[in-house]
Amino acid sequence: MINRVVLVGRLTRDPELRYTPSGVAVATFTLAVNRQFNNAQGERDADFINIVAWRQLAELCANYLKKGSQAGLEGRLQTRSYDNKEGKRVFVTEVVADNVQFLSPAGERREGSGSGGGYSNPPAGRRQDDFMNNDPFANDSRTVDISDDDLPF
Amino acid sequence: MINRVVLVGRLTRDPELRYTPSGVAVATFTLAVNRQFNNAQGERDADFINIVAWRQLAELCANYLKKGSQAGLEGRLQTRSYDNKEGKRVFVTEVVADNVQFLSPAGERREGSGSGGGYSNPPAGRRQDDFMNNDPFANDSRTVDISDDDLPF
């Protein structure tokens, strides 16, 4: 039951913000965390870690982070499997964030969109993405009905 | 550069101990970490996290842990990719452990083989497994020559 991850790194792309059928916000992005030492070719290596954030934290991330932003982050490791379009079972390991600290100077962050990072309403008429049974990090979006009971917290 | 994971869980199977061509020990195993809450079906869910340990720590794990052992563990998240037998690129996320605490009572652990967990020599004439360019968690073992420079530390 102890399952804790702490990372400091930079976003490899803008966060993607989506909503479950019942309207719960989810943000996904990848954090590049540089390794301490260079590899055999003398290059600075990095690990690329997939992050998921839910609800208000999802919207804060979408509002305040963009490609290149530096962020500190806490969460837990989660493993999931889903069937890809070829019908093959794929296993993924990702970090479900529960605390994100924005480390880039305000000017280097995305604008706060006036909302102060608050809990904005999901856009009406949005497309329903199936990011629970399929991979939220892929862009594979057959519509599937998932209940909110599937949410991790 | 901050990249830290701390887990407490139980091994899903005995650790697998292998050696690089140059004789460096590597142990791999999976840690089941129970989630705090039950899922929609009322079952206790768990995350199944792949662990890699190197050198002396690999041999300690192989000597003192077995299926069902409880362990606490620290390390860093690492992402790798390799090409599977179908020639498809696969991405994996795993934890490279640098500290393992054996939490099962001694009687429930594997016997220490008299070595006190010390740095036993790799068996002469062992098969060379290729677990660096391919997935150490699969049992896919075409022989490949990797140099020790590829080792993470």
Add this chain to the structure above:
Amino acid sequence: MINRVVLVGRLTRDPELRYTPSGVAVATFTLAVNRQFNNAQGERDADFINIVAWRQLAELCANYLKKGSQAGLEGRLQTRSYDNKEGKRVFVTEVVADNVQFLSPAGERREGSGSGGGYSNPPAGRRQDDFMNNDPFANDSRTVDISDDDLPF
């Protein structure tokens, strides 16, 4: 804002359970965490870390942990100061736990008192201890009125 601590160790004594004037439960105890290496005298050294838990978690700790119990624990570092009986300002650093995992086999833990660790009511007519403005780890208990706004969460 990233402030995270993870520990595995053993209680040096039974947890102490107290209540604020407004009835909020607080448990305090000390966790002995062995160091990896022996000291110059060849003895196994340990660090003795003061832990505070609030509300339901306080009562779970009081119900399920006792002197010698092994526990894993997450929380945040907190610093406080208070004036001791000599009127001198004292600074303390402690861990406010938000997740505790009981690692001792059930037989070695305190009995669960039938409550399943639930949120038992504070005993009526209990003495009001002042553990906020003074040190909860001392047994210094002049009655002081603190509001619940002082609680850390």
Add this chain to the structure above:
Amino acid sequence: MINRVVLVGRLTRDPELRYTPSGVAVATFTLAVNRQFNNAQGERDADFINIVAWRQLAELCANYLKKGSQAGLEGRLQTRSYDNKEGKRVFVTEVVADNVQFLSPAGERREGSGSGGGYSNPPAGRRQDDFMNNDPFANDSRTVDISDDDLPF
């Protein structure tokens, strides 16, 4: 034996760099880590955590950090006691850092002194401070001979 701390915060003052009698570098500083929520008076609270770094890491900290610098940091919690000038035993809890990440833009950091943070030699003829048996965070410097065996790693 699991004892891990991860913090992100800002230095409250320049690091202090000292040397043991045998020439080992030690840096000490305090990290202010803001709390997530404001206190009852509406002020942003913080925790002030004492940090110790040894050897090369001590010199890196002294070279690259100054008052106000933002830093991420990993380490372990350590408790110590020493006798103050009134002959009273004092207990302290501090973090022994083993990894520090400089998060302030280079311009806001102290200049690297050309050394690239390398392992500079301790200045000859330096004063011997006794920061092991007394509190390294106070400025209490009677000369005491400590052996390097007292060093934590």
Add this chain to the structure above:
DNA sequence: TTTT
């Protein structure tokens, strides 16, 4: 003031 310390646990196994």
Add this chain to the structure above:
DNA sequence: TTTT
């Protein structure tokens, strides 16, 4: 004794 505290940082932005």
